[in-house]
Amino acid sequence: MNDFLLTVRAEWTKLRTVRGWVLALVVALVVPVVIGLTSVNGSRSGGCPGAEVCGPPTGPGGEAVTDAFTFVHRSLGPHGSLTARITGLTGQRPRIPGSGGGGAPVPQAWAKAGVMVKEDTEQGAAYAAVMVTGGHGVRMQSDFTHDTAAPKAGTSSTAASSAGAHSDAASAAAPPTAAAPRWLRLTRAGSTLTGATSPDGTHWTTIGTATLPGLPATAQAGLFTTSPEHTEVDRHALGESATSGPTRATATFDRVTLSGAATANSTESGGLWRTTVIGADPVTAAFSASSQRSTPAGESFTVSGSGDIAPAVGGRAFGARSVEDGLVGTFAGLLVLVVVGSSFVTAEYRRGLIRGTLAAQPRRGRLLAAKALVVAAAAFAVGLVAAALSLKLTASRLHAKGVYVLPAATGAEVRVVVGTALLLALAAVLALGAGILLRRGAGAVTAVAAAVVLPYILAISGALPVAGADWVLRVTPAAAFAVQQTTVRYSQVAGVYAPSDGYFPLAPWAGMAVLCGWTVLVVGAAYAVLRRRDA
């Protein structure tokens, strides 16, 4: 083992005594930070420079959320339940210039209407809700990020043929109609809320429970409707652009019963049910909210709403930036480190030093390990400092410019910085392996750059359509850039999750695993070749 340490020391001495390599390491540290700051300086100023509270509301978990809907509500005590029957959900969208618009009253797939218990009527307040959707069946959602689909109603009737089951499933996903209404119930016991659904009001199926810690004794319970933006993705010459506009959904409720209502205050003695339009922005306000209590008896309501109750997605398109935007310059540092990694061995082939090196350490596996260790450690250290600096400096610069930055957990930020450093280290080792295989600096640099940087650029610059970009970011070593993503993809939120908006197809560490696989493959091949070949 001592023998190995001596080899590591020899390789380290080589790295630190070649002026070009030391210079390159400094460049790899400085250039990404400069590029990150330049890109931030080139961004638009936000609406609230220096302000502490800025941008969209945040939910109970600290994430940015969209919270806009029409709420017809009453006060609810610590124990009670709210039941309602929905007899229809229809949608409407305004005419977007240059597209269809208007048309049939089909609701958006994620238009929602149902019953909700919410802490208060502030945006971002904790809630739990049971709802019907335009195209995703009955669901229970709480605190913006939790989503549970109702169990299939037809599972108990096992006698149903497969065709019957299929039509059951289809009708379960479709919005309710007067002919096939849907019952929803939300029961509160302290801070625990239980959601249930029924086709007929007698046979109830529990969907799930949600715990809302710190739910006050008097909360608001009521009926809500909302409908997210309609987005049309336009595919043009090797790129895609999305246009979107607000939509409105209208739901009809009847047989609304509330038990356990908080003792009616004198102030709300008149109309017990109040209508609040939560989070209406000026653009959609004129279009969205209206609700009416259609029949005086029997507690039936028609509620229209526009907006969404969901975590904010869309990153850049949404007008906000995410913390990883400061790491744009990573690719430049990566290219420099790829040059260092490959020339760390190709320079020896070029000058013939490799013969001396192999004479001093005839165990070629150990030599390869020592070289990889030295290169990886140097790249990791440089990457760690560069990523941490970029992140800190760009965050403070964005804050000074008043640009809203989507909040990210500290754990996620640490993962981004460490992951970026790891990405650079692995790429440098990959380049080292390619250098041994090809023995040519230019060839190795080109191969690694074409495999790591080119797919990343084609994907995030929008040069490839989303499907192609997703595919490229799954199979090529560029998948590892996923480790820089802090925004989260929610299956229950309609949105354009494109790489150009910062959404990678793979999970952060899964993407890193792809690069690891490529590195192992190439270094393994390099080991085999190095053993067989005479210098």
Place this chain on the structure above:
Amino acid sequence: MDGGVRAGGSERPAEGRTPPRTPTPAQTPATPRTPYAEPLRDAVRAEWTKLWTLPGTWPLLGALVVLTVALGAGAAASVSYHPGTDAAKVCLTGVQLGQIVAAVLGGAVIAGEHATGMVRCTFAAMPRRGTVLAAKAVVLTAAVLPAAAVAVGGGLLSGRLLLPAAARPALSPTDGSVLRAAAGSVLYLVLIALLALGTAAVVRDAGAATGTVLALLFLFPITSALVDNPHWQRHLQQLGPATAGLAVQTTAPMALRTQPIGPWAGLGVLACWAGAALLGAVAVLRARDV
């Protein structure tokens, strides 16, 4: 080159006036051939021989053609065509990949000599460094130009075969803007190779030169994709060698009006980058000892 020409000029008459002492039949041409009579032509001939006797030249030129045509065909097959689609630009997407090969070839032409030490011989045989670089540029252009023409023609042909029939008129070789896109793409590849030649002459290492040129090509598209200020975005796209240079591929009238820089002006920006790299290389080569 200017200093070199003066030196040659003072030398040439002296050599020219002394007739060969012992004329043998084979050595008496009508006009006596003297060293440095045609410095550029001799250097070009030498560089031409070097280029075509290297093992890497043919494979690289082949890769340039294959990769350009393949990516163009892939893009043509995968795009969903509608009347607004810029058909010529889609078929020429392959240039994005071909430019990398062109950059490698441009770098190898001079950095390869530094790697083997051949460069000392070259400069001993032809001390005028500007002339050596000019000869290399001429030879490189002569090698890349036909390969790029084949690649671009192949890309357009694949588009004609793979895109729906409705796209045919937009790919007609008699159309002025299609011709401009095709000729511009060929020139683009040549200019990228020259940019790499200049860079490699300065950094003297093929790997580092390739890395530098690729960073230069990728820097502007990535940064402009992440900058959301339209003003900065426009300026970055006007300045970048790749973003400005590829403006020459646009044929859709709508995109032509809105893109940040005109087609030929964009190619001019790239020509400035390549010219600056070559001039810088001449200055460095003359100041430096090999």
